[in-house]
Amino acid sequence: MELIIDFYKNMDYLGPGSIDDTKKALSFMEFNFETLKVADIGCGTGRQTETLANELNAEIIAVDFLKEFLESAKDRFSKLCKIDDFELLENFRFSKLCDIEDDSMGANLRFSKSRKKYSKSIKLLHANMESLPFKDNEFDLIFSEGAIYNIGFKKGIREWNRFIKPNGFLAVSEISWLTEKRPKELEKFWKSDYEEVDTIENKLLQLENEGYKLIAYFPIPISSWENYYSNVQKNIDSFLKRNSYSDDAKEFINKCKEEIAIFKKYNKFYSYVFYIAQKI
Ligand code: SAM
Numbered sequence: 001m002e003l004i005i006d007f008y009k010n011m012d013y014l015g016p017g018s019i020d021d022t023k024k025a026l027s028f029m030e031f032n033f034e035t036l037k038v039a040d041i042g043c044g045t046g047r048q049t050e051t052l053a054n055e056l057n058a059e060i061i062a063v064d065f066l067k068e069f070l071e072s073a074k075d076r077f078s079k080l081c082k083i084d085d086f087e088l089l090e091n092f093r094f095s096k097l098c099d100i101e102d103d104s105m106g107a108n109l110r111f112s113k114s115r116k117k118y119s120k121s122i123k124l125l126h127a128n129m130e131s132l133p134f135k136d137n138e139f140d141l142i143f144s145e146g147a148i149y150n151i152g153f154k155k156g157i158r159e160w161n162r163f164i165k166p167n168g169f170l171a172v173s174e175i176s177w178l179t180e181k182r183p184k185e186l187e188k189f190w191k192s193d194y195e196e197v198d199t200i201e202n203k204l205l206q207l208e209n210e211g212y213k214l215i216a217y218f219p220i221p222i223s224s225w226e227n228y229y230s231n232v233q234k235n236i237d238s239f240l241k242r243n244s245y246s247d248d249a250k251e252f253i254n255k256c257k258e259e260i261a262i263f264k265k266y267n268k269f270y271s272y273v274f275y276i277a278q279k280i
Helices: 002-008 019-027 047-055 067-081 153-161 184-193 200-209 222-242 247-269
Strands: 036-041 058-064 096-102 109-111 120-126 139-144 164-177 212-219 270-279
Touching (some): 002 067, 002 222, 002 247, 019 047, 019 164, 019 270, 036 047, 047 058, 047 067, 047 120, 058 067, 067 120, 139 153, 153 164, 153 200, 164 200, 200 270, 222 247, 247 270
Parallel strands (some): 036 058, 036 139, 058 120, 139 164
Antiparallel strands (some): 096 120, 164 270
């Protein structure tokens, strides 16, 4: 875990995805309320949280179980808000509050301590996605980009369902097969990491079985993977140096390189797919 934290904590991208992918996922949802409550589960260093804050008039609770990633997210938001001071919330063991206001173009976000004045906020919550301290029907949107695999897609969509208001939305990205048949080498590589990799068709069935109506789905483009992997590659030398070229660090990097090689060879067979669904 320490190596994972060290490798990723200063990175913008902790997995394949982009601002445009997050925006596209949001574009399929229509909300009835002016101010929304949103959970961003497995927020990492907050890349997509920033986009959610820019795009939605929402109170966002960004959740991760790694404090180091939340600290990086906090730094990101404090730069965004041009502040270095966060309020502490009483209810959470580790949580910070940043109230922000969009300017007319949605470009600059400003900090304010007066919560009443502004309807946008981001709270960072240190919690495990397997035991979230949320109430039933609390959220208009549960969002999770490249992270639901940590609990498993089936368990995640089932357990998070109760936190969503009726007619509220679930938007998750999940690695999925794009074709009916795949090369054995590819299946072996991804299945050894994550048993639940499956076809889009089967993921849609699972959503339906758990009480969701499908709104849309789309595979993220190859450019979102390439951007992520180019950031990974840029990080390799400094990571190895920091970790004195230890065997564990080299093994970690070999695994990254193997994943990139698999991607270059087989990317037409799989991708992260965004699934946008509505709670019935
Ligand atoms: N959504 C971010 C992004 O796309 O940049 C992060 C994606 S990263 C691949 C997966 C994230 O899930 C990491 O930040 C990791 O710390 C978090 N995570 C893994 N297991 C978790 C758990 N059980 N509870 C909460 N967060 C978890």
